[in-house]
Amino acid sequence: MSQPVINEDTLDTVKATAAVLEERGTEITSHFYKRMFHNHPELLNIFNQTNQKIGRQPEALANTVLAAAKNIDQLETLLPVVKNIAHKHRSLQIKPEHYPIVGENLLAAMQEVLGEAATDEVITAWEEAYNVIADVFISVEKEMYQEAEEQDGGWEGFRTFTVVKKVPESDVITSFYLRPADGGSLPLFEPGQYITIKADIPGEDYLHLRQYSLSDAPNRAYFRISVKREEGGGQAPDGIVSTFLHRHMNEGDSLELTAPAGDFYLQEGSRPVVLISGGVGLTPLMSMFNTLAEDPSRPVTFIQTAQSRNLHALHEYTSHVADINPHVSYHVCYDTWTEAEEKDPYVQKEGYLDAEWLQSLKLDKEADYYFCGPLPFLRALNRILKKELHIPADRLHFEFFGPAADIEE
Incomplete structure (x- = not known):
């Protein structure tokens, strides 16, 4: 510029x-x-x-x-x-x-x-x-x-898509598989990017636009978004669009989307990758994970944190990918767990993610680190990675949902 x-x-x-x-x-x-x-x-x-x-x-x-x-x-x-x-x-x-x-x-x-x-x-x-x-x-x-x-398969403005599959992934997260209603092709996108959907909700005076990360790898026959139903609390209202999608959007229904966008995405290269998610922050990282799982030359470690097992999406799938791919490592941290989680080899930490546990995983200091989640989670993790694990700032890539805020505490 x-x-x-x-x-x-x-x-x-x-x-x-x-x-x-x-x-x-x-x-x-x-x-x-x-x-x-x-x-x-x-x-x-x-x-x-x-x-x-x-x-x-x-x-x-x-x-x-x-x-x-x-x-x-x-x-x-x-x-x-x-x-x-x-x-x-x-x-x-x-x-x-x-x-x-x-x-x-x-x-x-x-x-x-x-x-x-x-x-x-x-x-x-x-x-x-x-x-x-x-x-x-x-x-x-x-x-x-x-x-x-x-670009090949690209479009201008909004394009109509059909919900071809709706899959509950946890008590609060549901995946929607979307294909173009015109039967046309889909553009490639960078793993980690998002789309905007336009929701015309009955009873609402205005349209609602929301951006959701694409939660599967590029080069599929569909786009997938995995949406958390946002529940209000205190002065915060329930999520208007997420509630509408969960309760009223079903297979065969239509949604209008803009083409993929965003500058938080997996960078090309040969360095190992560490992905760290907090809650629904796993969605853009899942797109990166699925891309890396298909590339055995690039080791990937996926660390997921959630409040509890019932709120954790895509755990069985991620465990299976780690089981069959030697270059994939997977580790889970829950705020609280039950006896069932104690028997799960991938659930390894109870409580909050901390420097001691991350150091015990012997993460590659030469890797690129991508992390996504709520702002307090990002601020704490950013501090740990920089000051306690001594990861260089140029190896840290992060995104939080919503308007930009300062990640430095």
């Missing part, structure tokens, strides 16, 4: 506002979303309203805006963040015409929240900076749209 030309005064003004954004960024972005949805309710067909209600989306946007302010004079350093967000935008069908709407309401929110501190100079500088950043996103996303459409 070449560095766009931005006026020197604009650079100074935007960087000078970084401290204000750090202090009041989430307040600004929360107001921005309310304002934008009031003015453009049609965008409620795109944005995840659950993330809005629990505050994850405003916080994620605030962090992105803050990063842009701090690095406005060297935007190339933000390229990994840009590409990560651009993948999500392409999957959600964010188009160039959406950017002026976002810009108008974001700048207005800054003025309304900051009051006199948002001088004409500040707003003018941010308008110029926003337009430059928007152009970067639009350019990156244009290439992604073209690639998704032009």
Whole structure:
């Protein structure tokens, strides 16, 4: 990404506002979303309203805006963040015409929240900076749209798929096997990528878009997603889409999907691989695991953690793959277990995953490590791998579900 030309005064003004954004960024972005949805309710067909209600989306946007302010004079350093967000935008069908709407309401929110501190100079500088950043996103996303459409089996927009098989994998996770309704071919994808589904749920005012990892290897005759039924608790609502899929989506029904996307995927190479999952975080790693299981030249270790056996998906399958493949190692950790789990050779730890147990597994320090799960799990594991197992940062690859957050504790 070449560095766009931005006026020197604009650079100074935007960087000078970084401290204000750090202090009041989430307040600004929360107001921005309310304002934008009031003015453009049609965008409620795109944005995840659950993330809005629990505050994850405003916080994620605030962090992105803050990063842009701090690095406005060297935007190339933000390229990994840009590409990560651009993948999500392409999957959600964010188009160039959406950017002026976002810009108008974001700048207005800054003025309304900051009051006199948002001088004409500040707003003018941010308008110029926003337009430059928007152009970067639009350019990156244009290439992604073209690639998704032009690849063999690819398509543009949403494509109708049929549920050909529905398989319960645990008390809370069910797999859906999907084939194109038009009988056409499927594109290859990178193991670890996701698709977006569009759910038109009876009784809901707007469409709901959700991104789900593809949980099987590429080059199959189907796509598979393994969906956890999200149960609310406290102030969090039940998962609208996951509940709909579990209770109402059956074999023979149709779903609309966008083409696979995402920048968390298995890298090519010959290094051994260690996969570590927390709960439903196993879904993108299962795609990587199934790919690696077919390649005996590349050893793979799969470590899965779950609260208990009844909540653990695909255990029998993974055990079978480990049984018949010498290059595959498999280890399971449950928060709590019963006498039945004590007899399972692959269930080896009760309690939380910790450094002592990981060290006892004699993991390859030269391997690439991929991990996925809830944010607290990722933060703890990231610290263990870096500080106690001394795995270099460039060997660590991770993803968490939902808007981006800081993995460093």
